[in-house]
Amino acid sequence: MDFSILSALYYLILLYVFIHLLTFFFADADFTLLWASVLGTKSEVKLKGQVVWITGASSGIGEELAYQLARCGSRLILSARREDELKRVKRQCLESSELADEDILILPLDLLKRATHEAKTQAAIEYFGQIDILINNGGRSQRSLFLDASVDVYQALMELNFLGTVSLTKQVLPHMTQRGTGSVVTVSSVLGLAGAPLASGYAASKHALQGFFNSLRTELYDYPNILISTVCPGPVQSFIAQNAFTEDLHKPVVSPGYQGHKMRTSRCVSLMLAGIANGVKEMWIAQQPFLAFYYAWQYTPTFAWFITNFLSKKRVQNFRSGVDADVAYFTKVKTS
Numbered sequence: 001m002d003f004s005i006l007s008a009l010y011y012l013i014l015l016y017v018f019i020h021l022l023t024f025f026f027a028d029a030d031f032t033l034l035w036a037s038v039l040g041t042k043s044e045v046k047l048k049g050q051v052v053w054i055t056g057a058s059s060g061i062g063e064e065l066a067y068q069l070a071r072c073g074s075r076l077i078l079s080a081r082r083e084d085e086l087k088r089v090k091r092q093c094l095e096s097s098e099l100a101d102e103d104i105l106i107l108p109l110d111l112l113k114r115a116t117h118e119a120k121t122q123a124a125i126e127y128f129g130q131i132d133i134l135i136n137n138g139g140r141s142q143r144s145l146f147l148d149a150s151v152d153v154y155q156a157l158m159e160l161n162f163l164g165t166v167s168l169t170k171q172v173l174p175h176m177t178q179r180g181t182g183s184v185v186t187v188s189s190v191l192g193l194a195g196a197p198l199a200s201g202y203a204a205s206k207h208a209l210q211g212f213f214n215s216l217r218t219e220l221y222d223y224p225n226i227l228i229s230t231v232c233p234g235p236v237q238s239f240i241a242q243n244a245f246t247e248d249l250h251k252p253v254v255s256p257g258y259q260g261h262k263m264r265t266s267r268c269v270s271l272m273l274a275g276i277a278n279g280v281k282e283m284w285i286a287q288q289p290f291l292a293f294y295y296a297w298q299y300t301p302t303f304a305w306f307i308t309n310f311l312s313k314k315r316v317q318n319f320r321s322g323v324d325a326d327v328a329y330f331t332k333v334k335t336s
Contacts, residue, residue: 060238111164234286
């Protein structure tokens with residue numbers, strides 16, 4: 001009898017492991033987030049009526065966040081530098097949801113102008129009376145080698161991606177601690193967990209965000225109802241490649257390259273909202289083989305370094321030959 005129970009338990013464990021391995025092969029997010037998206041509270045239930053402030057809302061992930069949150073019934077504060085683009089996003093939100101005009105506030109914001117962040121925060125609070133969720137999504141990427149790049153590029157990346165985000169959080173968080181509830185969700189990157197060539201300054205700014213928010217979370221032990229969450233997407237279809245810094249502050253990216261191999265923005269945002277609705281503290285979002293890269297860095301760093309060194313060599317070689325950085329892993333170097 002005992003032998004039969006042990007045998008059954010053994011086979012159940014094997015089945016459990018097999019199912020997880022099979023799931024991982026097709027997964028596009030970490031297991032915690034996937035379970036939350038399948039079995040957790042639905043975002044359209046949890047986020048309905050919530051006041052959500054999105055930075056970088058004029059394009060890419062921020063724009064898609066606005067559309068999906070509008071369909072969830074969230075009230076929105078849309079921020080970015082380009083007011084005309086924010087108006088376009090607002091129009092589409094109203095057309096695709098049941099929100100009224102007064103449910104969406106357009107609040108132009110420059111993350112670099114930190115002296116304006118207090119007034120912007122007060123304007124948002126005065127308009128809606130509260131801020132339930134702050135989504136720190138604004139920022140820029142990088143496409144340049146360190147030896148070729150100006151130090152001004154590195155300063156700009158830290159000022160925008162790191163200090164701009166910290167500054168806005170500094171203004172919003174006291175409002176949340178006063179209410180005893182709220183969520184601060186920050187879009188980091190796979191490069192907040194690992195390094196990669198052509199993005200050393202971008203990776204540094206995202207590593208800084210990871211360290212800051214992981215530390216901040218530990219300071220808020222008296223506020224268990226305040227969620228500090230970081231989102232680490234891999235390659236996603238967005239405008240981040242077009243807007244990336246190059247080796248010079250004022251030199252644009254020549255060509256953003258093909259985006260088809262990247263994760264759809266709508267899927268990335270859907271997973272993000274599932275994580276927010278279910279209080280997930282760190283979200284890994286990427287298609288394979290990039291998701292496996294996250295796990296390798298977390299659990300087998302020696303192996304991860306081996307793979308990173310191999311792929312980085314190819315990425316740099318392709319970049320120097322004129323192949324776009326984002327497709328370097330999928331494209332052979334042109335020899336003629």
